[in-house]
Amino acid sequence: MNAEEVKNIIESQLQGSQVITGGEGCSFEVTVIDEQFAGLMPVKKQQLVYQCLNEYIADGTIHALTIKTYTPEQWKKLQS
Numbered sequence: 001m002n003a004e005e006v007k008n009i010i011e012s013q014l015q016g017s018q019v020i021t022g023g024e025g026c027s028f029e030v031t032v033i034d035e036q037f038a039g040l041m042p043v044k045k046q047q048l049v050y051q052c053l054n055e056y057i058a059d060g061t062i063h064a065l066t067i068k069t070y071t072p073e074q075w076k077k078l079q080s
Contacts, residue, residue, distance in 0.1 A: 001061050003028060006053070013052040018075075026063035033075045045069035 003021035010019045017034035037045045049067050056062040
């Protein structure tokens with residue numbers, strides 16, 4: 001699996017999200033920007049992302065996953 005595949009999987013399941021990925025092999029870092037994160041606790045945001053990749057984590061295709069989540073507003077502030 002490569003970072004682009006991880007990106008495509010998340011974007012296909014979290015419609016309207018923007019995903020930035022890095023990593024290779026079985027270790028990846030993902031940054032997910034999505035309006036639906038507004039008002040959610042950090043653990044719930046991560047669960048939404050994990051749900052997209054659960055089958056790949058369970059079968060060992062993805063061994064390590066680092067997740068950062070932001071609303072579009074939070075992301076915009078970070079970029080300033």
